Amino acid sequence: MKISKELLKGTGATLVLSVLAGGDLYGYGIVKTLAQRSEDAFAMNEGTLYPILHALEEEGCLESYWETADGRNRKYYHVTRKGLKKLRENKEEWEYFSAGMNRVLGYSPV
Amino acid sequence: MKISKELLKGTGATLVLSVLAGGDLYGYGIVKTLAQRSEDAFAMNEGTLYPILHALEEEGCLESYWETADGRNRKYYHVTRKGLKKLRENKEEWEYFSAGMNRVLGYSPV
DNA sequence: TGTATATACATTATATATCAAGGTATAACG
DNA sequence: CGTTATACCTTGATATATAATGTATATACA
Numbered sequence: 001m002k003i004s005k006e007l008l009k010g011t012g013a014t015l016v017l018s019v020l021a022g023g024d025l026y027g028y029g030i031v032k033t034l035a036q037r038s039e040d041a042f043a044m045n046e047g048t049l050y051p052i053l054h055a056l057e058e059e060g061c062l063e064s065y066w067e068t069a070d071g072r073n074r075k076y077y078h079v080t081r082k083g084l085k086k087l088r089e090n091k092e093e094w095e096y097f098s099a100g101m102n103r104v105l106g107y108s109p110v
Numbered sequence: 111m112k113i114s115k116e117l118l119k120g121t122g123a124t125l126v127l128s129v130l131a132g133g134d135l136y137g138y139g140i141v142k143t144l145a146q147r148s149e150d151a152f153a154m155n156e157g158t159l160y161p162i163l164h165a166l167e168e169e170g171c172l173e174s175y176w177e178t179a180d181g182r183n184r185k186y187y188h189v190t191r192k193g194l195k196k197l198r199e200n201k202e203e204w205e206y207f208s209a210g211m212n213r214v215l216g217y218s219p220v
Numbered sequence: 221t222g223t224a225t226a227t228a229c230a231t232t233a234t235a236t237a238t239c240a241a242g243g244t245a246t247a248a249c250g
Numbered sequence: 251c252g253t254t255a256t257a258c259c260t261t262g263a264t265a266t267a268t269a270a271t272g273t274a275t276a277t278a279c280a
Contacts, residue, residue: 012266012267044267045267045268045269047267047268047269047270047271048266048267048268051266051267052266070276071275071276072275072276073274073275
């Protein structure tokens with residue numbers, strides 16, 4: 001197994017899928033949830049998020065529906081079976097990558 | 111503390127610095143060492159490596175010198191004090207990032 | 221009433237990292 | 251004597267994240 005070139009670039013999609021696997025949510029809510037769960041490590045830009053959401057939907061990993069509450073229109077996203085599969089694969093790849101990274105860094109005397 | 115935008119893009123430099131912190135080495139040797147230490151997780155492309163080496167040298171994080179052995183010309187790289195500082199910072203950032211990543215992924219039921 | 225902030229969607233231009241592919245040259249192996 | 255490994259490097263394509271910008275409504279506050 002080799003680290004795909006998409007891994008580093010793809011952590012955004014993995015984070016989004018991971019949040020949505022816990023329940024349907026809308027864009028703005030995803031950003032807030034990510035910030036909160038990572039203890040502010042991740043402050044995902046909206047210019048990063050929306051292209052990810054649209055791409056995942058195009059791929060069939062997400063489905064969306066509109067809902068209005070408090071006079072606000074929210075576009076909720078739901079993870080499909082395909083999306084869950086992708087999430088499992090991405091998590092595995094992340095674990096593999098981070099293990100490799102830690103192994104290499106572990107050799108360094110610094 | 112926030113994850114810098116350079117983190118994901120910068121793992122390449124971190125890996126290279128990490129290898130060189132263990133002793134001076136040349137480009138081709140770095141690729142081989144990385145593959146070996148990561149158990150083939152990382153197969154760094156030469157088109158990725160050389161720009162990293164040149165940029166780190168330009169920054170003052172590396173110094174280079176030529177050596178010939180077995181009729182082969184090898185350009186060895188040595189980590190400077192500044193390079194060690196950068197390595198420490200990058201490692202810290204990596205640990206912070208991977209912790210955040212694991213925290214977010216840990217919430218996912220999948 | 222007016223204004224700033226938070227919410228909520230989205231696009232566009234820019235920077236940059238990585239890769240694939242190509243180029244040059246020597247040594248070693250069969 | 252041709253293939254593989256070693257060893258340096260550059261260029262062009264691709265992709266991703268960000269910054270900046272745009273639209274619109276609700277809420278808090280002065």
